[in-house]
Amino acid sequence: MLLLVGQDVRGDFSAQFKKAADQHPDITFAKLNLAENPIAAERFQALNGHTWLIALYQGEELVRRKKPWGTDVPLAVELLKSKLKSNEVVGETTPIQSIKENSKVDTTPVIVTDETFQKEVIDYELPVLVDFWAEWCGPCRMVAPILDKLAAEYAGKVRIAKVNVDENPGLSQYFKIMSIPTIMMFKSRSIVFSQPGAFPEPAFRELLDKLIELEIPEQPAEAVNEPED
Structure with a gap:
């Protein structure tokens, strides 16, 4: 899960992000400062200096939230966990x-x-x-x-x-x-x-x-x- 930090981190979001990182060691949590990483900002189209929460699984975006709230973190975790679980069965092809x-x-x-x-x-x-x-x-x-x-x-x-x-x-x-x-x-x-x-x-x-x-x-x-x- 990737957090691109801009100018507008809302409410308890930072605390929720850290809490989720501590509780879910099977998910990689990364935090980048957009001002210090312009290449990442361009790569993920994180423009205008806003903060973005992006959940990625094997290059696929599951969640993209601009100016995220703390409640967005559990949702992103749930979707990532669902993806991990659905791919545990090797060789099984899902409808998607x-x-x-x-x-x-x-x-x-x-x-x-x-x-x-x-x-x-x-x-x-x-x-x-x-x-x-x-x-x-x-x-x-x-x-x-x-x-x-x-x-x-x-x-x-x-x-x-x-x-x-x-x-x-x-x-x-x-x-x-x-x-x-x-x-x-x-x-x-x-x-x-x-x-x-x-x-x-x-x-x-x-x-x-x-x-x-x-x-x-x-x-x-x-x-x-x-x-x-």
């Missing part, structure tokens, strides 16, 4: 491994922008759950670790994407986002769910399971355009 042979599988939420929404959500081959959020939103921070966890568990079945409403006003206006977090789900180029609120983990699981099972006719390609002035 089979999919990876043919295409890229997202095991973390995908950051989507005004420019990439059409490709990464509307035209994407899998169903997509989109979280419209903002840095300053408290309920959004409660939802974030849940979606990080579910992105790994549902990899290859559902893509989980995130849209920062402050940085992407075009999408916010187009979908009339009035409250955050707002959760939207897309399948076969159709919006099948849209509701504001910070749902608990069981509710998200129920939504994702229903999204996978839902059968709707394939819709013709239609671009999402920003609203005209």
Whole structure:
């Protein structure tokens, strides 16, 4: 697990990071100062001087959190432990491994922008759950670790994407986002769910399971355009 230290270490995060390092000797915990390691900052795209928590397993990012909270550490540990356990059985191929042979599988939420929404959500081959959020939103921070966890568990079945409403006003206006977090789900180029609120983990699981099972006719390609002035 890698901690890239910038200007904004929050609350009890440092104590939680040290505690986890002491409790889990089977996981490597590394801490780098971004100001002193510009190559690492560029390698991990840790820009703008923020602090980042990144959980890596054999080069694969399981968790990437900007300005992390102490509660993000147990989540990262849980996902790493799950990966370690799933690979203890030598020679066994998991469903995710089979999919990876043919295409890229997202095991973390995908950051989507005004420019990439059409490709990464509307035209994407899998169903997509989109979280419209903002840095300053408290309920959004409660939802974030849940979606990080579910992105790994549902990899290859559902893509989980995130849209920062402050940085992407075009999408916010187009979908009339009035409250955050707002959760939207897309399948076969159709919006099948849209509701504001910070749902608990069981509710998200129920939504994702229903999204996978839902059968709707394939819709013709239609671009999402920003609203005209």
